[in-house]
Amino acid sequence: MKNIIYIKNIFLVQIAGNQVNPVFCDLKIEDGKIAEIIPKEFNAFVNGEYDSEISKDYYDAKGSVATIPMINFHEHIYSRLAKGLNIKGSTENFHKILKNLWWKLDLMLDEDMIRASALMTVFESIRNGTTYIFDHHSSPNSTKGSLKVIADTLSEFGLRGTICFEVTDRNGLELTKQAVQENYDFIESNGENFKGMFGLHASFTLKDQTLRFVSNLIKDFETGIHIHLCEDKIDREISEKKFDASPLERLFKFNLVNSKSLLAHGIHLKKKEYRKIAEIGAAIALNPDSNMNNSVGLPEFKKFPAKLKLLPGTDGMHSNISKTIKQLFLLYRHYGGSFADTFSFLQRIYFNQIDFVKKYFDDFTTLNLNERADLIIWDYVPVNQLTAENFWGHFVYAVLERQPKTVIQNGKFYLKDFQLQFNVDSFEKEIIKQGMRLKEKFES
Numbered sequence: 001m002k003n004i005i006y007i008k009n010i011f012l013v014q015i016a017g018n019q020v021n022p023v024f025c026d027l028k029i030e031d032g033k034i035a036e037i038i039p040k041e042f043n044a045f046v047n048g049e050y051d052s053e054i055s056k057d058y059y060d061a062k063g064s065v066a067t068i069p070m071i072n073f074h075e076h077i078y079s080r081l082a083k084g085l086n087i088k089g090s091t092e093n094f095h096k097i098l099k100n101l102w103w104k105l106d107l108m109l110d111e112d113m114i115r116a117s118a119l120m121t122v123f124e125s126i127r128n129g130t131t132y133i134f135d136h137h138s139s140p141n142s143t144k145g146s147l148k149v150i151a152d153t154l155s156e157f158g159l160r161g162t163i164c165f166e167v168t169d170r171n172g173l174e175l176t177k178q179a180v181q182e183n184y185d186f187i188e189s190n191g192e193n194f195k196g197m198f199g200l201h202a203s204f205t206l207k208d209q210t211l212r213f214v215s216n217l218i219k220d221f222e223t224g225i226h227i228h229l230c231e232d233k234i235d236r237e238i239s240e241k242k243f244d245a246s247p248l249e250r251l252f253k254f255n256l257v258n259s260k261s262l263l264a265h266g267i268h269l270k271k272k273e274y275r276k277i278a279e280i281g282a283a284i285a286l287n288p289d290s291n292m293n294n295s296v297g298l299p300e301f302k303k304f305p306a307k308l309k310l311l312p313g314t315d316g317m318h319s320n321i322s323k324t325i326k327q328l329f330l331l332y333r334h335y336g337g338s339f340a341d342t343f344s345f346l347q348r349i350y351f352n353q354i355d356f357v358k359k360y361f362d363d364f365t366t367l368n369l370n371e372r373a374d375l376i377i378w379d380y381v382p383v384n385q386l387t388a389e390n391f392w393g394h395f396v397y398a399v400l401e402r403q404p405k406t407v408i409q410n411g412k413f414y415l416k417d418f419q420l421q422f423n424v425d426s427f428e429k430e431i432i433k434q435g436m437r438l439k440e441k442f443e444s
C-alpha cells in the first residue's frame with residue numbers, strides 16, 4: 001500500500017537555481033516524494049475561502065512557511081553529555097579548554113555514552129528542523145564501530161548526513177591507527193543516509209607521516225576530509241614552529257584538500273589562503289557561537305573571496321542552525337556590512353549549503369515535483385504574500401526566530417505540531433543514565 005500524506009495551505013519555498021520560489025499550495029506526498037503541487041491563492045486563504053475544504057484526512061499547515069531542511073555542517077555529537085561537569089584545571093585559553101575538557105572527555109566515552117549522545121542529538125536536531133548533519137566524532141578509547149553506532153541511531157529517526165572519526169596523534173600510534181581504520185571502514189560501507197568523510201582533528205596534532213599515510217589512503221575514495229582549520233591562532237603557531245609550514249600548506253602538501261573537503265572555522269587565515277581554498281572548491285563551515293564561547297576570534301568576512309563556499313555549523317554547541325545563520329547575519333551587519341551586502345551574504349550561505357550537501361546527497365530536495373519530501377514547516381504564517389524578493393526579510397526576522405512546527409523527512413512525520421512522533425520518555429532516561437556515568441568518570 002502506498003504511503004500518502006496530503007498537506008493543505010502550505011507556503012512552500014521551492015528552490016530554482018540560485019533563487020527561491022515561494023508557492024502557496026496544497027501538497028500530495030507519496031512514498032517519500034512530492035507527488036503533486038496544487039497552487040492556490042494566498043489572498044483567498046486569508047479571506048477564508050478555503051475553510052470549507054478542511055477535513056481530517058489532511059494535515060492543515062494553516063498558511064505556514066515550509067522550507068528545505070536545516071543542515072549542520074560541523075557537529076560534534078560526542079559532546080552532548082558534557083553539561084554541568086566540574087572542570088578541573090584552567091580553561092583560560094583554547095589549548096587549555098581542549099586539554100582540560102575535550103581531550104579528557106573524549107577518552108572516557110564508551111559505546112553506551114556514544115549512543116546516548118546520538119539520541120540526544122536526534123531530539124534536539126529534529127526539534128530545530130536540522131535533519132542533515134555533518135558530524136566529526138571522537139572517542140579514542142572506543143573507536144571500532146563507533147561511527148556505525150551514531151549513523152544507525154540517527155538513521156532510525158530519518159536523519160541523514162556524513163560522519164567521520166577525528167584522527168589525531170595525541171594519543172599514540174595505536175589509537176591513530178584505529179582511528180584511520182574506523183574512517184576507512186565507514187567510508188567503505190557508505191549507506192543511503194550516512195556517507196563517510198575522512199576525519200582529521202587539526203593539523204597541529206597530526207604528524208607528517210600520518211598525513212602522508214591518510215593521503216595515500218584516501219586518493220581512491222571519492223570523499224573529502226573534515227578537519228578543524230585555524231580555529232585558534234595556536235593552530236598556525238604550532239604548525240609553523242613544529243613543521244615550518246602553515247596548516248593549509250601542510251594540507252596541500254599532502255594533497256588532502258579537494259572540492260568535497262569541509263574545513264571547520266577557518267578564522268586565522270590569510271587572504272591568499274582563502275583564495276586557494278576557493279579555487280579548489282572546498283568549503284569553510286562557520287561556527288560563530290562556538291568561536292565566541294571559546295574566545296578564539298571571528299572570521300573577517302571582508303577577507304573572503306566571492307567564490308569561497310561558506311556553510312553554517314554549530315561545533316557541538318547545539319543543534320539550532322537557525323541561530324547560527326542569524327548570528328552570521330548580525331555579525332556581518334555589526335562589522336559594517338550594508339543591508340544589501342548582508343542579505344547577499346545570507347543568500348550566498350543558503351545556496352552554498354545546497355551545492356555542498358548535493359556533493360554527498362545528489363537527491364537533496366529543492367522541494368520541486370518528484371523530489372524527496374524533506375521539509376520543515378515553521379510556526380510562521382507570513383504577514384504578507386511571500387515572493388522571491390521579500391522571502392529573505394521574512395526568513396531573517398521571522399522564520400529564524402520561530403520554531404519548526406512540523407518536520408517531515410522522506411515523506412514521514414518526525415515532529416507534528418511540536419510533538420516528536422516517537423516515545424521520548426524511555427530514551428530520555430537512558431540519556432540521563434549515561435550523562436551521570438560520564439560525570440562520575442570525568443570528576444573522579
Ligand SMILES: [Zn+2]
Pocket residue numbers: 074076136228264315316
Ligand atoms: Zn569542531
